[in-house]
Amino acid sequence: MACHGDLRQRARRAGIACLQIAGLWLFCLPFQWGCARLHCPVPGSLIAMVVLWVMLAVGIVKERWIGQGGDLLLRHMLLFFVPAAAGIVQYGPLLRTAGWRLGVTVAVSTALVMAITGLSAEAGAGRKWRAPVGASGSDVPSPPQVNRKREEMRHA
Amino acid sequence: MLKLALWLCGTIAVYALCRRIYGWTRWALLSPVFSSMAVLCVLLWATRTPYTEYAAATHALSALLAPATVALALPLYRHTRLLRQHGLTIVASLIAGTLTALVTSVVFAQRLHLTAAITRSIAPRSVTTPVAMAIAGQVGGSPVLAAAFVTFTAFCGLWLGPLIIRRFRLRTALARGLLMGMGAHGIGTSRALEMGEAEGAAASLAMSLAAVITALIAPALIPRL
Structure with a gap:
């Protein structure tokens, strides 16, 4: 009986998650439609994201x-990129002729972009804003030594 | 019809398996999006399936990308206070990142004697696909090529991001998130969410602001390079 109840609970939770995903999708539609109509270079989903952020904050x-x-969508976000990523299969000939030059350009440039963005943000933020421990995001910094140890473990 | 369903279920199954393997090894090159792509490319090649057919079959998955992007409002909302506190830093480092992305891509491509069409298409590679395609079209590049470079950039970023975080000992969630979102847009943002929710929030903001900044400055800057 307990098992039965657990199953019902799980089905209910899955149903709620599906409804919420449908809601997010419906919320996004008018923005996508409007952006396509107005030839806006920034995609509608990104504008919808910012609008939803403001609506949550207000x-x-x-x-x-x-x-x-x-949260379910965010956990599996990488899955939604897989079909687009597999599109690289179409560029076999280009990769054969210019592959290494493209690789060098993209890899070196990406490394520079990341280093410059990361270092300037780190310099600007100082050491004040450490990764919060919980999901709730308290901005109380943890003791430096403990924090450093945890960071190293994370990248071990 | 059966074939379409098979590709859709196959993609999910391959992803689930790759995710499981990544969970065991935690090796950056085995990131689920990377290994799934490799497996699916081999499958597509082996079955001689045209990519357009595969894209049509998996449209349902790509369509979920829009609500997933909207859902990024959740981490943003949960870390609103922290993001507001560092507004100036965020904008300044993203402008620096965008300029680096545009200038270095074009200059390296020219130095390595890549064609003008490729140079123009590679310039906006650091932003999310629809924006990059629109900008490439505006500056005289090819939107289709731009989409390929965006994907390629994401793979580089997925691999380089954690290395750079370690090399420069970046400790703040702000810096880690911003560099993942700036350097590797959507895929980098989902990787940043794996590091932590604050990193994910910073990366979502970086991805969207980078798109806006690039859309504003790229059409003016690229023809001058």
């Missing part, structure tokens, strides 16, 4: 309305 939308479905 309190028009409550986090619990979209939290479960949203």
Whole structure:
């Protein structure tokens, strides 16, 4: 009986997550449509993201309305990139003729972009903003030694 | 019809398996998006399936990218206070990152004697695919090529990001998130979410602001390089 109840609970939670995902999708549609109509270079989904952020911050939308479905989507976001990534299969001839030059350009440039962005952000933020321990995001810095040890373990 | 369903289920199965393997090894090159792509490319090649057919079959997955992008509002909302506190740093480092991306891509491509069409298409490679395609079209490059470079950039970033974080001992979630979002856009953002939710929030903001900044400055800057 307990097992039965657990199953029902899980089905209910999955249903709620699906409804919330459908809600996020519906929320996004008018932005995508509007951006396509207005020939806006920034995609509608990114504008919808910023608008939803503002609505959450102001309190028009409550986090619990979209939290479960949203977190589910974020956990598996990489899956949604797989079909587009497999599109690289079409560029076999280009990669054969200019492959290494493209590789060098993209890799070196990406490394520079990341280093410059990361170092300037680190310099600007100082050491104040450390990775929060929990998901709730307290900005109380943890003791430096403990923190360093944890960071090293994370990248071990 | 059966074939379409097979590709869709196959993609999910390959991803699930790759995710499991990545969970065991935690090796950057085995990141689920990277290994799934490799497996699927081999499958597509072996079955001689045209990519357009595969893309149509997996449209449902690509379509979920839009609500997933909107869902990035959640980490942003949960870390609003911290992001506001460092607004100036965020904007300044993203402008620096965008300029680096545009200038170095074009200059390296020219030095390595890549064709003008490739140079123009490689310039906006550091932003999310739809923006990069639009900008490449505006500056006289090929949107299709730009999409390929964006994907390639994401793979480089996925591999280089954690190396750079370690090399420069970047400790703040802000710096880690911003560099992943700036350097590797959407795929980098999902990787940043793996590091932590604050990193994910910074990366989401970086990805969207980088798109806006690039859309504003690239059309003016690229023809002058």
